[in-house]
Amino acid sequence: xxxxxxxxxxxxxxxxxxxxxxxxxxxxxxxxxxxxxxxxxxxxxxxxxxxxxxxxxxxxxxxxxxxxxxxxxxxxxxxxxxxxxxxxxxxxxxxxxxxxxxxxxxxxxxxxxxxxxxxxxxxxxxxxxxxxxxxxxxxxxxxxxxxxxxxxxxxxxxxxxxxxxxxxxxxxxxxxxxxxxxxxxxxxxxxxxxxxxxxxxxxxxxxxxxxxxxxxxxxxxxxxxxxxxxxxxxxxxxxxxxxxxxxxx
Ligand code: 6GU
Numbered sequence: 001x002x003x004x005x006x007x008x009x010x011x012x013x014x015x016x017x018x019x020x021x022x023x024x025x026x027x028x029x030x031x032x033x034x035x036x037x038x039x040x041x042x043x044x045x046x047x048x049x050x051x052x053x054x055x056x057x058x059x060x061x062x063x064x065x066x067x068x069x070x071x072x073x074x075x076x077x078x079x080x081x082x083x084x085x086x087x088x089x090x091x092x093x094x095x096x097x098x099x100x101x102x103x104x105x106x107x108x109x110x111x112x113x114x115x116x117x118x119x120x121x122x123x124x125x126x127x128x129x130x131x132x133x134x135x136x137x138x139x140x141x142x143x144x145x146x147x148x149x150x151x152x153x154x155x156x157x158x159x160x161x162x163x164x165x166x167x168x169x170x171x172x173x174x175x176x177x178x179x180x181x182x183x184x185x186x187x188x189x190x191x192x193x194x195x196x197x198x199x200x201x202x203x204x205x206x207x208x209x210x211x212x213x214x215x216x217x218x219x220x221x222x223x224x225x226x227x228x229x230x231x232x233x234x235x236x237x238x239x240x241x242x243x244x245x246x247x248x249x
Pocket of ligand 1: 091144151
C-alpha cells in the first residue's frame with residue numbers, strides 16, 4: 001500500500017517511522033511519502049491560508065497550493081503504477097472513523113491524506129478531487145483538534161495493522177473490539193502471569209482448561225463491559241447477535 005500525506009508540519013508525521021508502521025515501511029509493506037504543502041507556494045512567505053469569504057474568525061487554507069500538491073502527488077503515484085487512489089480528508093465535521101472503514105481502507109492500494117490546520121481547506125478542493133476519486137471525510141471523535149495530522153496517525157495505524165503480514169498473527173484481528181466475530185462489541189479483560197499479584201488472583205475459569213466455559217466467560221465479560229462503557233453498541237446489534245445465555249446476563 002502507498003500512503004501520501006500533504007501537510008504544513010511534515011515533522012508531525014515522524015511517528016510513522018516507529019513501531020508497527022515503521023516496521024511495515026522497512027519491510028516494504030507500506031510505501032509512505034510525506035510532503036510539505038509549502039513546496040507548492042510561490043510567494044516569499046510561503047502563504048497557505050487567507051481570510052474567509054463571508055467574514056468570521058480564523059483562516060482558511062487556500063485552493064492553489066492544495067491543487068498543485070495533489071496534482072503532483074497523483075501524477076507521481078500513477079507513474080509508479082499504484083492503481084486508483086482514495087482521498088482521506090480528516091475533519092471534525094467528517095463521518096466517524098470506524099473499524100469498518102479501517103478494514104475497507106486496508107483493501108485499497110493507495111491512500112492520500114490532506115490534514116488541514118486553521119478552519120479547514122477551501123471547499124472547492126474537496127469538490128474538485130471528488131470528481132476524480134473516492135473521498136472520505138473522516139472524524140476520529142467528538143472533540144476538536146488543532147489540525148488533522150494526529151488523525152492521520154490514528155487512521156494510518158488502524159489501517160496498517162490490518163495489512164497482510166503486518167501483525168505477526170492474522171488471527172489476532174478476529175477478537176479485536178468492534179470485529180465482526182465480536183458482533184461489533186468490546187473485548188473484555190485479559191490476564192497473564194504471575195497468578196497472584198498484590199493479593200489479586202485471576203478468574204478460576206481461565207485456569208480450568210475448559211474451552212467452552214472460557215468462551216462463555218469471555219462472552220459475558222464482553223457483554224458486561226460493552227453495557228457499561230458503550231450501551232450504544234448493544235443497541236445497534238442485530239437481535240440474532242445474542243444467544244439465550246447472552247440474554248440471561
Ligand atoms: Cl480528523 N481533525 C480535527 N482537526 N479535529 C478532529 C478530527 C479531525 N477528528 C476529531 N476532531
